[in-house]
Amino acid sequence: MRISAIATGFVLAIAMGFVAKAHDVNVQRAWNDALNEQCPGKHLTWLAPADLREALDDYKQQVSPKDRHAMDAAASTRCRDVMAGASCDNQADLVFAQARSDLANVAAMTCAEFARCNAQSQCTPTSFQAPSDAPSAQRSSETAGLSETQWTVALARGSRGDADALNTLVTLRAGTDGDRTESIDEAISDALLTNPKEVLSLLSSHRELPPASWYCEDRAIEPDEADVARWTDAAVTSLSHVSDPALAPIRSACLSSLRQTAAAH
Structure with missing residues (x-):
């Protein structure tokens, strides 16, 4: 974006x-x-x-x-x-x-x-440090208080695989809706290419998030088939480097989703 x-x-x-x-x-x-x-x-x-x-x-x-x-x-x-x-x-x-x-x-x-x-x-932007155990209303308030610039920084860092930014975006997601939720989900999805282990850990530990299939696909707005194919290949390659046994189930689910996407294209 x-x-x-x-x-x-x-x-x-x-x-x-x-x-x-x-x-x-x-x-x-x-x-x-x-x-x-x-x-x-x-x-x-x-x-x-x-x-x-x-x-x-x-x-x-x-x-x-x-x-x-x-x-x-x-x-x-x-x-x-x-x-x-x-x-x-x-x-x-x-x-x-x-x-x-x-x-x-x-x-x-x-x-x-x-x-x-x-x-x-x-x-780490201080305004992004909403505690994970904060009530939903408080997280929503913190989310609403972020400036556009702060959101820009958080999303840019998260999409590049920064662990702190990803954890913060996941924490704040419950207090967002509409475009901001979509932007957070796109950042998490993009981070699969650079920090797959962190993304898989978040998907495994945060049950409130959508299933792996939601994030294990190119979530860019209206990507063409060539872009989807490139993104999918890169994601499969990235996931191949994750060997943590604890993440094996979520990794398998993600790879399955990616392979279905590849077969469809």
Whole structure:
């Protein structure tokens, strides 16, 4: 799904609000200092690769050559701090840093919106931490309180197999309906390709979820037959690497569903 438009609107709305008060400071150092104060430890605002690519490119077209150079310089340095799987051009702080003023406020907002940082450089959005034993009404309230940006991040992470995000999406699913439920189910299904063991564990332990056959298929909106065939082959290959005996029953059910899909196409 395309989520760059959401990211673009969010980033540009914040960035442009601060650019008007820009002053000549060392952008990279000031930003890193501010972010370190607001979010101690390894600071990483994680978004899926390419989620902010278009926002970054759009913003670069609007800034001066000097600011554009500052962005590129900051990006090359920040590359060393980005954990495996992410990329430098998706870092929200590279855009926010160009605001050049009220950096502490922007850093605080970044940490509050996107990440709880810890010593392992793993960031989990704090708003997604709804306890699994919370009443349904509370989970529904937490779900309704998530911003579109937070949902975008959670779904992007979940679809790429992030275990924390997947567990959170499953927890919040009971409080969702309509499009958001469909988006959660699509993310869980997509995660079969990258973290099949976690998905099978969730399907095995969360009896309130639909059956394995619901998730063990390409749940993209109106995929064509070629896409379904590619997705199914990739899912079968991914599941072949799961050898945990405890997951054998749910794995067999999933493979059976996938083979039925393959036979139908």
